[in-house]
Amino acid sequence: MEVLANLATGFGHLFTPVNFLVLWVGLVLGMLVAVLPGLTLVMGVVLALPFTYKMGVSPALILLTAMYVSGTYGGAITAILFRIPGEPMDVPLLWDGYEMTRRGEAALALGWSLVAALFGGLVSAVVMVLLSKPVAGLALAFSTPEFFAIVFFGLASVVTLSGSSLVNSLISLCLGLLIATVGVDSIYGAERFTFGEPFLQDGIEFLLVMVGAYGIGEVLTRMSTGFAGEAGEAGGGAARFRTAFPTLAQMLGMKATFARGTATGIVVGVVPGAGATVSAFVAYGLESQYGKNRDKLGKGSAEGIVAAKSAATASVGGALVPLLAMGIPGSGATAIILAAFLLHGIQPGPQVFVSSPDLVYTVFATVFLGVVGMCILGFFAIRPLCKVLEAPEAIVSAFVVVFCFVGAFAARNNLSDLYVISAFGVLGYLFERFDFPIAPLVLGTILGPLAETNFMTTMVSFDNDWTIFFRRPLSGGILFLAFAGLAWPLVRATLKRVRAAREAHARAA
């Protein structure tokens, strides 16, 4: 009952004129960044951050959360209609959504996508509300070894779930953790890696790493391979710009796919560092292995759309759980929402449920209403959203660079920060070019201080006895899971090799 009362208060906050307007602005912006060439969801949320500096904390969080929610949908439209994935998470939609379009079933493909997003989003929102407080309560009982284990698990999962080389992911993570150590350390007050530069004494803000590596780095990557031209085939026939919903019987026939996709999205979303893209790929992979119509997947099957889309949207609710309950962001976008919290002097975590329950439940209400609003926009705004595709990518990218600079500059009014983000932009480009993933770098920078503080405090409290991390049941269990996750790619590769050798042996015999 208390949860429902708090949620009602959250909705009450959301329905004030300013907040309601901000919600819709966020939803529209989220859709736009997901559709616009050269912009990704994370970049879009990064670019919106400077506008929240002077806002109150509620509208700031509503804006960013609404963008996060609707940003998971916009790219589906262009993926299905034009074979242009607005976001990496929409790539699985090319395999089935665009195939349906080629068969003349574009409207139905959009309908399945919309229904999947609505279902996944609303179910994950319910789970988020039910799960957050108990998780926060559990986190209150944690001591420093458990917190270190949780952060370590988050960092390990970023590496495990990455699509890049495991070694490169680990190197990227190490670099992120090292960047987080720059400045005056919080326990001894010692200067580390400042090289006599005064501006490095305050450390390197993770926001600068994020804006530089994601924003500027992405622009440089796209520039080095040539920006897309104008319009493309986005002019398409007017008949394509509509949505046709599947029947209830059709939807019930696919209930297992809805359930699998949504559950995958929530679970993967909760894992720090995973996010919508990983959720969509994992759900699609599961569907291709366990789905009723797995043989038809990749050939214009609605199951492929439902699995990927429900998982991508469901990951939003999942990713907000560790952020709100423990202060650990579950994805790139939630890392920026964390930044918005911190900029307004609020540390998300178990205490925030006691100190600012209104704020937490306003975020929850934003997810509920955001999912519904996203679907309304997705239904009615297909035509204008597709027109956005005609914007030349070179011009959009120039604006992205300017937004990145303003975002970085406005946080501290420090011109040195502009050089820092430019340098991280070049680093982000080099990472992209040499197949080093950026997510571990960014997550390492964000979670590094938390990991170090909890590690050092534990070592000081327990007389440098590192075995304490493994001797306490909870931290030991979490660390076991983390190491098992890290070892899994190695085990999988070994099993594959053994199986291949056995098959080759059998063929030879």
Added chain:
Amino acid sequence: MPKTLRLVLPHGLMLLASVFLYWAASRIEADTGGGHRIGPDAWPKAIIVFMGLLCAWEIAKRLFLNARADLHGVVGGLAREAEGEAGAPAFQLGKLLAGIALVFGYVIAVPYLGFFVGTAAFLAVFPWFGGLRRPVLSTVCGVIGSLALVVMFMRVAYISLPLGEGPFEQLSIWLLAAIGVS
């Protein structure tokens, strides 16, 4: 550049960076209060050593073992399938260098030119180097876009941005007065 060198260059550079950073970490000074308490250098040193070992392993693997036998995260297979389908676009070094030069040029120029002029120039020039050969469109987008950004950031979001120096500062002040920012 020889193929072998190209193969190990990124990890070789990271290994060199690890050595340098370990040296820098060794110079961290702090009073740990005696005893066996670990100091502020312990955490970064542990990470640097791990990073160096990873780089050394990757270099050895690329030089002496089959480089293709690479371990990937759990979504690696599907992601690479998608990439393979899209095909790798051609790399253009000139455009990349121009992009980097423009980004740093913008950072250097804005304190002197002010946000409005610097941004208008950047927005007008960047698309040209990005391959959009429509100077009129770029210039119009640059001027109108920069003006819109000034209004958005300085009038609506109240963000204080560089005004520039000399005549550019005068221009910025005049512009701000015109849009109602005192």
